[in-house]
Amino acid sequence: EVQLLESGGDLIQSGGSLRLSCAVSGFTFTNYALTWVRQAPGKGLEWVSAVTDSGDDTHYADSVRGRFTISRDRSKNTFYLQMNGLRAEDTAVYYCAKGHIERPTLWLDPWGQGTLVTVSS
């Protein structure tokens, strides 16, 4: 069974840093792109970032580019979202999701249960 489990969400002050983790199991980690999506309180889903199967190519939403970094560690079957310069508007539930080919698409299945990041100003 394919599973993704996020961790690392926390309450943090504006300007601070946080690293989210997504541990995956049940599939060959290095064969698929992986994606982060978030949902702010009362808002819709927002695509955040994605990384290709090899980890060589990364993509970011304009709202986080230059502040967030996505990466993957094949030895740990885990991928990460390093978030720096956090702002109040980054407050959201962050989901990780598995892609179905080597490059990022919006064909995402399954998703993790999410981890809450709260940025206080």
Add this chain to the structure above:
Amino acid sequence: QSVLTQPPSVSAAPGQKVNISCSGSSSTIGNNYVSWYQHFPGTAPKLLIYENTKRPSGIPDRISGSKSGTSATLGITGLQSGDEADYYCGTWDSSQSSGVFGGGTHLTVL
């Protein structure tokens, strides 16, 4: 404002059919596959449709997807109370090299 435009809400009676539209551009829907998700607050989004029209295993055939030009549509027939949720379309934006979601549509089953 989302790159993909969805109606904020739709409603229909149990047993009826509803369509949810998703409008984009040539750099989004026009040249990329569309996916659709069902989302209940506090839970993981669930994939309903991928590659415009395909259903993952376990998704009933009363759920359908279509695409024409720069727009896509999610159809749900035989509405049930359990279908009351938020629905999102998503696709790749070739001009931005990033993913995009619609603003979401809340479905109310009257």
